[in-house]
Every structure is written in C-alpha cells, then in structure tokens.
Amino acid sequence: METESFEISGWERSKISNQDVNMLRKLGLTKKEEGLLFPGEESFPTPRIGYRVTFIDHLIRGLSPPIHEFLHGLLFVYGLQLHQLTPNSVLHISIFITLCECFLGTHPNWALWKRIFYIRRNNSHNTNYNVGGVVIYVRPDVDYFDVKFPDSVQGWRKRWLYIREEYLDSQEYNIEPFNGDAKILRRRSWVAEATKEEKMATNALMKRIRELQNTRGKELSGVQITAYFLRIRVQPLQARKNPLWLYAGEKDVDRISKDLHVKDLERLIQCFSSLSKKDSVPTSCRVEPYSGTNALPKPLMKHFISLGTQFIGYRDTVEDLKEALAKANKRADDLAANLEQSEKARKKAEQDAASVGDLRKRLHQSETALSEKITQQIAREEAIIGRLESQNRRFARKMSQDFELQEPEGDRLLDAFALLEIHGDLARRRIADARTAFTHLFPYFFPKKKQPDAFFDLAKHFIPEEDLGLAFRQENLKIGIEGTIALVAESQQNVDWARTGETKRMNKEKWQSLIKAAKPHSKKILSFLGYKPAASSSSAKPEVK
Structure with missing residues (x-):
C-alpha cells in the first residue's frame, strides 16, 4: 500500500x-x-x-x-x-x-x-x-x-x-x-x-x-x-x-x-x-x-x-487482512490492559447517565425543530414563488403583453424574479412615457394651475370625477358666446338674449346658465371695445361713449 x-x-x-x-x-x-x-x-x-x-x-x-x-x-x-x-x-x-x-x-x-x-x-x-x-x-x-x-x-x-x-x-x-x-x-x-x-x-x-x-x-x-x-x-x-x-x-x-x-x-x-x-x-x-x-x-x-x-x-x-488481524490482536491486548480503568470509568458514567439522557433528549428536540424549520422555509419559499407568479400573470393581463425567458435558470424562484424585473422595467418606461404626455397636455387642460412635480399628483388631474372632454367643450362654448356678444356689440344690433335661447331644440335653462357664465367675460370684452351695456335685463343695446 x-x-x-x-x-x-x-x-x-x-x-x-x-x-x-x-x-x-x-x-x-x-x-x-x-x-x-x-x-x-x-x-x-x-x-x-x-x-x-x-x-x-x-x-x-x-x-x-x-x-x-x-x-x-x-x-x-x-x-x-x-x-x-x-x-x-x-x-x-x-x-x-x-x-x-x-x-x-x-x-x-x-x-x-x-x-x-x-x-x-x-x-x-x-x-x-x-x-x-x-x-x-x-x-x-x-x-x-x-x-x-x-x-x-x-x-x-x-x-x-x-x-x-x-x-x-x-x-x-x-x-x-x-x-x-x-x-x-x-x-x-x-x-x-x-x-x-x-x-x-x-x-x-x-x-x-x-x-x-x-x-x-x-x-x-x-x-x-x-x-x-x-x-x-x-x-x-x-x-x-x-x-x-x-x-x-x-x-x-x-x-x-x-x-x-x-x-x-x-x-x-x-x-x-x-x-x-x-x-x-x-x-x-x-x-x-x-x-x-x-x-x-x-x-x-x-x-x-x-x-x-x-x-x-x-x-x-x-x-492486508493478516496485517489488520495483527493490529486487531494488539488492540485487544491494549483493551485488556485498560479494562480495570474502564471499570472505574463505568461507575462514573452511570452517575452521569441521567445528564446524558437529558442531553440526548435536548439534541433530539433540536433536530426536530431544525427539520420543522426546513419544512417551514420550503413552504415559505413556495408561497413567495406563488405570489411572484401571480403578480406576473396579473401584469401580463393588464398590459396585454406576455414575456418568456430566453434562458431560464430552471429554478422557479429565480425565473419568477427575472420576469418581475422585466415587467418592472416595462412599467418604468411606460410611466416615463405617460409623464411626458401629461406634461405636454397639462397647459392646455389646466392653464391656470401650476403643474405638480410628482407623477402621482400630475396623473390625478387627468382622472377627475367630472368628464374632462365635456368641461373642455363647455369652455369652448363659453368662448364662442363671448365672441358672439362682442360681434353683436360691434354691429350695434338690438338682441333679446333671453329669447335667443328659446329654440325648440335647446334647453332654455342650460342656455341661460351658459349666458350667465359668459356674462362677466362679456363685460370685459365690451369695455375693451368701448361699449357700455344697456340697463335692461332682457336686451342688450350697446351705446357709444
């Protein structure tokens, strides 16, 4: 050997x-x-x-x-x-x-x-x-x-x-x-x-x-x-x-x-x-x-x-076996020489048996606890994997776009994290695009408001309870009414504004509310053009200063 x-x-x-x-x-x-x-x-x-x-x-x-x-x-x-x-x-x-x-x-x-x-x-x-x-x-x-x-x-x-x-x-x-x-x-x-x-x-x-x-x-x-x-x-x-x-x-x-x-x-x-x-x-x-x-x-x-x-x-x-046998015989002689000493040690060991039994019991409890901990860790890892995969599926449904890993690791946890990173990167890019779009549209929809810095606050302006399109159309209608009033004032015509809204196809109350909303703006326009509105509430005949 x-x-x-x-x-x-x-x-x-x-x-x-x-x-x-x-x-x-x-x-x-x-x-x-x-x-x-x-x-x-x-x-x-x-x-x-x-x-x-x-x-x-x-x-x-x-x-x-x-x-x-x-x-x-x-x-x-x-x-x-x-x-x-x-x-x-x-x-x-x-x-x-x-x-x-x-x-x-x-x-x-x-x-x-x-x-x-x-x-x-x-x-x-x-x-x-x-x-x-x-x-x-x-x-x-x-x-x-x-x-x-x-x-x-x-x-x-x-x-x-x-x-x-x-x-x-x-x-x-x-x-x-x-x-x-x-x-x-x-x-x-x-x-x-x-x-x-x-x-x-x-x-x-x-x-x-x-x-x-x-x-x-x-x-x-x-x-x-x-x-x-x-x-x-x-x-x-x-x-x-x-x-x-x-x-x-x-x-x-x-x-x-x-x-x-x-x-x-x-x-x-x-x-x-x-x-x-x-x-x-x-x-x-x-x-x-x-x-x-x-x-x-x-x-x-x-x-x-x-x-x-x-x-x-x-x-x-x-x-080799003969050599091993010779060593075994020598070992047996050594054991015989130590037999008396071992007998003394046996008595002491009997006294310590109680503590040894307690130690074995504690060791068994520790091993059981460790095995339970491993089981809990495996269950916890499975729960984490399930939550990650669920989030990935929800993201794919929301975005109507699914991804597959080209080189999967073969480990469900690592693969779920990799997909989550892809989805997170896509979400960050889409949020950046949305922020750019909102930044360009904000001055047109909210000319009198200061544009917020935080994306969440910026997005909230475009998700109000009322219809932004309807509000924008109403604002344009007000501007049209103001322009009409200005043109009438320029031509010095006599117009009964209340009767103007009495058409069969229009709602009178709605029309009057629009005129009322346009009134403060019309005064400023007439004043700028050099006309003074008449005192009558039912007609407006402008006079030259």
Whole structure:
C-alpha cells in the first residue's frame, strides 16, 4: 500500500433546492418516514447515530440503503469511504451490477470487475479532492459499453444529506463509519489486474459482453442499461431480496416507486449522460433482459458458476487482512490492559447517565425543530414563488403583453424574479412615457394651475370625477358666446338674449346658465371695445361713449 495521500478539500454547506426534493419524491426515495434528513446550517456533515452521509446525485444513480454486498466489498478492497466516489463512478457500479444480473445471468463478479475497471485519484486544476477524490475508469485495452458520461456533474458536492442506515437479515456488518476528514491512501488494489486464473474463469463472461455489444440489430449500450434499471424502479446498489433476473414487474418486492413518466425518464438519462436534447434517448433495450418472464437458461448451473468465481478477486487482499488481524490482536491486548480503568470509568458514567439522557433528549428536540424549520422555509419559499407568479400573470393581463425567458435558470424562484424585473422595467418606461404626455397636455387642460412635480399628483388631474372632454367643450362654448356678444356689440344690433335661447331644440335653462357664465367675460370684452351695456335685463343695446 502506498502512503501518498491526497490533500483534504473542505466540505461546504449543503444547498438542496425544492427541485431536488421534488425529484427525490418522484423517484420514491422519500417514502420511508425519517429515511432522509436534510442538513441545516452546518458546513461539515455531522450525522446522528443511525444515519450516514450521501449525496442526491448518488441516490438518483442507484444507491439506497441497505448497501449492496458488492459495494461493501469494493469499498473494503479499495480502502474508500462512500463519499469519496464521484457520481459517474457510482453509475459505473450500478450499470455493472445490472449488466451481471440482467444480461449475464450471474451475481456481480469481482474477477470480471478487475478485468474491466481500475481507479485513480481525481485531479482537477491542480486540486486533489477528498469528496469525490477517486474516479473509476474502464481499462484502455478493454472494449466496454460507452455510457457517454458528462465530463463533470455540476454542484453535486453541495447537495449532501443524511440517510438512515438499514440492514438485511443476512448482513452481519455495515460499511466503515463516516469520517469526513479521512485521507485517501492509494492501494495496489486500485490498479491490480486479474490473475491468469481469474481470466480463465471469466472468459465466457467477456465473450458474452462482446456479443451483447456487437450483435447486429441487437447492440446493447450503457445508456440502454441505465434506462432499464431506471425504468423498472429497482436500485442496483441496494441490497435486495431477489436478484434482477427474478424481477416480477410492477408487483416486484424490490421496486421503490411506480413507473416514471417517459419525459421524466428521458430527463434523467440526459442528466446522467452527455446526450443532448436533440439526441434520441433509448427507453428500452434491444436485448431482452433476464427477468421473471424471461428465465435464465439452466439457472442452477449459472448460480454455481457465479459462486465459484465471485470472490476469486479478493485473494490479493489476504496479506492486508493478516496485517489488520495483527493490529486487531494488539488492540485487544491494549483493551485488556485498560479494562480495570474502564471499570472505574463505568461507575462514573452511570452517575452521569441521567445528564446524558437529558442531553440526548435536548439534541433530539433540536433536530426536530431544525427539520420543522426546513419544512417551514420550503413552504415559505413556495408561497413567495406563488405570489411572484401571480403578480406576473396579473401584469401580463393588464398590459396585454406576455414575456418568456430566453434562458431560464430552471429554478422557479429565480425565473419568477427575472420576469418581475422585466415587467418592472416595462412599467418604468411606460410611466416615463405617460409623464411626458401629461406634461405636454397639462397647459392646455389646466392653464391656470401650476403643474405638480410628482407623477402621482400630475396623473390625478387627468382622472377627475367630472368628464374632462365635456368641461373642455363647455369652455369652448363659453368662448364662442363671448365672441358672439362682442360681434353683436360691434354691429350695434338690438338682441333679446333671453329669447335667443328659446329654440325648440335647446334647453332654455342650460342656455341661460351658459349666458350667465359668459356674462362677466362679456363685460370685459365690451369695455375693451368701448361699449357700455344697456340697463335692461332682457336686451342688450350697446351705446357709444
């Protein structure tokens, strides 16, 4: 084992969105009560007893508790923790298990795994990672299924959470306890090749893989295998009651949810691979997988063969196990030497048990309160999104103009804010245009008033209770009457103004009110022209001074 170690990169606070939670719910990963716990403000994972740290991108790629025995052995042989695998590496393991159980008719075979894969450190931009610090690769000389993985999965290290540990009755142990600061130590097993004996035992399996890849019209691809385990809703990396070659359809005991919608399935496959939206997404396999309706040929024979080859690849770990056993014996001697001291400490611990119980109770209450707070925050965010979207719809109806984002973020809250910014900018421009129009019209409608500076006060003048058009027509009528009076005065005619309004088609009272309103102005006009009105109230005969 080499002692060269990676630099430890720090953990970051988990940022799980509502979109992530909805995806977990669709995939059936939130059905178990308290099966998942979302972290609070902590920037370093601190799982409570009975829980383990994992990532959303690991769960959606086939990981669920209890952990599959093959993954147990892989982590043990490579000396890794679960969080040190990248999402693409997790998907590699899921595809391999599905390949073995559905298309090769055998349990996951360690010797076959060594013939195909090796691992190495994950270096990016001169950074050695701890979280996702190793990557699984296909050996250059092996012709294996092209999965078309993306170069990287953006932001997956910031989407960690806690999952409750589970065990099958047949499992006597679990994987190593979580240690977020554990260094990654490179081992010879990372690149160990299959022995001659292992190659002989797996030649038939390698031949079958080549046939699956190259049979014309029935070529099997990594994307098809991925689509298959997503479609049947069975997690390959979960310790299951039955192998996949016994899959029984919708009533299968290992299914975690109902069938996904075709669009949801296609989105997941595009997320897992480098396929673009224009590429066709296979939702079925060209080769019929083994299942309850497509039984294995001579299943008992294949089962015995798999038992004979499954654990061949673990022989190179014997020396490591011997070394570990020696350390364990030394540790046992040390524990025996400390037994007497531990007995004394036990008595003291019994005295402190009451306070410890109270501390656990308070810790549980704090965790419950934190979980409730997260739920409240999610509900509050949904309410804010609803109000923003409602305002955007109302604005679109009022303006009779709707907008669509050219490059949406995919986050409802950010997209609603973006639309609100567009609507706000449009409203500001329209208000500026209205202010310009009101400023030009104000002197014509209100010549005797001072124009206000505030837009609200300016707009109120154009929204009075009375009809501005009617008032403007009446004002023009008054001016016409004044002009008529002036012309009559100039021609020195005798006019009975009261009788002038007695036409059948005009309202006398209205006409008289107009004359009355024009009277003060007519006096000024007559005075300017040099005439003096007569004293009679029913006629106006001007006299020359």
